[in-house]
Amino acid sequence: MPDDKPNSLRARLYRQLDPQARKRGLSLTNVALAVFIVFASVVAILATEPTLYDQNARLFIVAEWVFGGVFIVEYLARLWVAPERPDEPRSWRARLRFMLSFSGLIDLLTIIATLTPGAPAGPLLRAFRLLRVLRLAKLGRMSSAWKHIGEAISSRRPELFLSLFFGVGLMVISATLLYLVEGDAQPDKFGSIPRALWWAVATLTTIGYGDIYPVTPLGKLLASVTAVTSIGLIALPTGILAAAFSDAMARHRERVAAGEED
Amino acid sequence: MPDDKPNSLRARLYRQLDPQARKRGLSLTNVALAVFIVFASVVAILATEPTLYDQNARLFIVAEWVFGGVFIVEYLARLWVAPERPDEPRSWRARLRFMLSFSGLIDLLTIIATLTPGAPAGPLLRAFRLLRVLRLAKLGRMSSAWKHIGEAISSRRPELFLSLFFGVGLMVISATLLYLVEGDAQPDKFGSIPRALWWAVATLTTIGYGDIYPVTPLGKLLASVTAVTSIGLIALPTGILAAAFSDAMARHRERVAAGEED
Amino acid sequence: MPDDKPNSLRARLYRQLDPQARKRGLSLTNVALAVFIVFASVVAILATEPTLYDQNARLFIVAEWVFGGVFIVEYLARLWVAPERPDEPRSWRARLRFMLSFSGLIDLLTIIATLTPGAPAGPLLRAFRLLRVLRLAKLGRMSSAWKHIGEAISSRRPELFLSLFFGVGLMVISATLLYLVEGDAQPDKFGSIPRALWWAVATLTTIGYGDIYPVTPLGKLLASVTAVTSIGLIALPTGILAAAFSDAMARHRERVAAGEED
Amino acid sequence: MPDDKPNSLRARLYRQLDPQARKRGLSLTNVALAVFIVFASVVAILATEPTLYDQNARLFIVAEWVFGGVFIVEYLARLWVAPERPDEPRSWRARLRFMLSFSGLIDLLTIIATLTPGAPAGPLLRAFRLLRVLRLAKLGRMSSAWKHIGEAISSRRPELFLSLFFGVGLMVISATLLYLVEGDAQPDKFGSIPRALWWAVATLTTIGYGDIYPVTPLGKLLASVTAVTSIGLIALPTGILAAAFSDAMARHRERVAAGEED
Secondary structure (H helix, E strand, O other): OOOOOOOOHHHHHHHHHOHHHOOOOOOHHHHHHHHHHHHHHHHHHHOOOHHHHHHHHHHHHHHHHHHHHHHHHHHHHHHHHHHHOOOOOOHHHHHHHHHHOHHHHHHHHHHHHHHOOOOOOOHHHHHHHHHHHHHHHHHHHHOOHHHHHHHHHHHOHHHHHHHHHHHHHHHHHHHHHHHHHHOOOOHHHHOOHHHHHHHHHHHHOOOOOOOOOOOOHHHHHHHHHHHHHHHHHHHHHHHHHHHHHHHHHHHHHHHHHOOOOO | OOOOOOOOHHHHHHHHHOHHHOOOOOOHHHHHHHHHHHHHHHHHHHOOOHHHHOOOHHHHHHHHHHHHHHHHHHHHHHHHHHHHOOOOOOHHHHHHHHHHOHHHHHHHHHHHHHHOOOOOOOHHHHHHHHHHHHHHHHHHHHOOHHHHHHHHHHHOHHHHHHHHHHHHHHHHHHHHHHHHHHOOOOHHHHOOHHHHHHHHHHHHOOOOOOOOOOOOHHHHHHHHHHHHHHHHHHHHHHHHHHHHHHHHHHHHHHHHHOOOOO | OOOOOOOOHHHHHHHHHOHHHOOOOOOHHHHHHHHHHHHHHHHHHHOOOHHHHOOOHHHHHHHHHHHHHHHHHHHHHHHHHHHHOOOOOOHHHHHHHHHHOHHHHHHHHHHHHHHOOOOOOOHHHHHHHHHHHHHHHHHHHHOOHHHHHHHHHHHOHHHHHHHHHHHHHHHHHHHHHHHHHHOOOOHHHHOOHHHHHHHHHHHHOOOOOOOOOOOOHHHHHHHHHHHHHHHHHHHHHHHHHHHHHHHHHHHHHHHHHOOOOO | OOOOOOOOHHHHHHHHHOHHHOOOOOOHHHHHHHHHHHHHHHHHHHOOOHHHHHHHHHHHHHHHHHHHHHHHHHHHHHHHHHHHOOOOOOHHHHHHHHHHOHHHHHHHHHHHHHHOOOOOOOHHHHHHHHHHHHHHHHHHHHOOHHHHHHHHHHHOHHHHHHHHHHHHHHHHHHHHHHHHHHOOOOHHHHOOHHHHHHHHHHHHOOOOOOOOOOOOHHHHHHHHHHHHHHHHHHHHHHHHHHHHHHHHHHHHHHHHHOOOOO
């Protein structure tokens, strides 16, 4: 049976916990939770550093138990207030729906990853404990700007996908050419297309680690042409996204003018 | 004589093979073909890696024969259904046109490159076999987003060309200055303009391999100015493309509003 | 008591000193001041270079006293003309307001940092003297383009913040994966997530120092995927900002058309 | 006295030489000249490479004499047809105007630089001969897209200038912080602000040569923050330029709609 009284403890807690219960901004509870999640994620990241962990093992273990406790309380609270959501009046279905929702599953996974034993026993357990870093994903529910960005991107999916295809094609072509030209001069670096691809990725994304680069004049000439096209490779998706965001804003303003939106 | 029955085997196969027969999306056959082409391209790339090829030579040779078989079947099927295209009713002309079309020639070249003998005999044969990587180009016919991107780019060709000219000019000027300033300190790296150009390309595209950089204070100062202008060099074509895509969308919406397009 | 005569010395000095007293452009005094501030900042930067300071210590000390003198004269002049501002007629309140304003405090801090003794005695004093570099901030009052840029950026704050969140999330995910894959091969470079994060930052911002990069095939594959997504990471905020600036201009033109602005 | 006959040799030559005499595209003569200029520039660049010059000195010297001859003939031809320009009927004034115009001076400088003796005698002569590379600038007159790009950029000059100021300010702040933090660990690399600035330039422009980077944890943390802001530094001018180009196109379309332009 849903609780109708708007000022009951559960209703007030709901308004504190669900960001969608507010028109804009975050409740104090959610701001505190967001800070806590960031803190817990940073601790989980630092715990993998041996020079830190070995000296403060006890501290890290205690911290994980504290994080686990807080996340369990948060999970139970969200479970309890789930029936306050206006779209689902029946208590048990609202709670089940929360448990099976994306953020509900993330919450549960976070708790399990937090409560696995402290000492890394095997590679599987170690990988599982790394899921602790995933607690950062709990922040996802805090923002509604996802929707705007997601819409703008998905409206131009064919063009963005084609940019990716262009990019990968350019990488394969550059790698093939450099493999032909530099393969004999540097067999350990350009001796096969997969090896040359590592160079092509670093070059066309303009990262340029410097562990691999052509040394022959013809190789440098081809690499220069590749390098210059890399600018176009970056300009293409950027231009497409810029136009998509521009378009989304223009449509928004038109709808505001037509009184369909505020 | 064209086949008029819309549900004949040839008509149905045509609708499966030609992406233009559908308003949007790809047929199941084309999705399967696209996956197969990507797989065959990856195998062709991996086959150039000696550590992989030497241990699995037999597997790679068998794979190429399978790819050759599939591509021949695909080619014959496309040849057979060619007369179904609405724009060319005469069978033999439709088939000749397919054979001479860009994608038809790519298909043929792919088959020939696939069926050259497995062992790399000479540099020419080796280069020819590299055309196997070209099978990736067979994916080109799958998308119609080409057209939108191509139009947006070609509408701003003079500006984009001028950006390129600016960029190359900037590279030449930077290289000349660094050659003058650093030539004596690092003769093997900045001892001529072509050598300094290799530095200018890596710097102005922001790749920065790190194999060559100025060491004198004046060289570093000039390189810093060059580095800062590199941001403008990237911003210019990006801005031009962003505006071109924006403009293409605005015109599209205008035509929709005027009822000329949907 | 404010000075009403528009051609009094104080009124004329005010028009020379306050950039807001003019519709556009800078007065001769402000141009001279801007050049002087840039010069003083460059001297403060060069003074930290031992090879320069040790040979010219006396020159640098004299220069700082000259800078201090000029900045004190400028400060007193600004204090004197403060009551000329149209929004505050009472002399002492106008002067107090200037002293407590952001640029007034920067001016004061600049003077104090300039006049601390020349020899670097302790780390605190050394850090304090570094505030001399801050004199560059005195240039801030010279431009009113701040407002346009600030508005465009702040109008899209949620989207930009989310881009940052995406970026940081991507860095954490990439670092975690590379830590798992490369941790055993290069324990000193990928032996913990914080160490792997240093790689992720250099890769996703496309800087690529080259001090740390994967060496295993799986590590290189994952790094390549990370590298390609880095293009999206740069395209996203650029696209958002481009649209924001576009939108700001469109709104400006609309208001001009409606006669609300010029 | 101007030549009125539109089909006189001089009038026809004028239409071949002056790109502004045609609505769009380049005359055959100008296309040939452009190719020749590019070729002559490439030769001038290659001539600085000792391994090429020493073996082919005679060839390079002959080439320069040929270039000089062609450029002299071109210069005299342009001088002769100058009075055909519709805006200046008097022969001698039209010719003087051409000689003093920007492209006329570039032409003259190019000829002088070409005809200096072949052997590099002193540093001044060497520097002067490098002006040969400047012949690339002769291409400038070929395109009229300059105007569109120049207008779009100059309309947003205050914002672009402020971006530059932000960028330089950010570089100075990052360099100062890294100097404080890394100065003791790597005195030869971060031992002064000018040295740290070299790092800041390479980082904020995302070049990342890799000759200098922080090694302490705090230094890496600060460098990571710097690296992330570098994305904003690139996004800002790109966004401003994209909006400027967008705006220029929108205004162009409005004027076309109003019948003021075609």
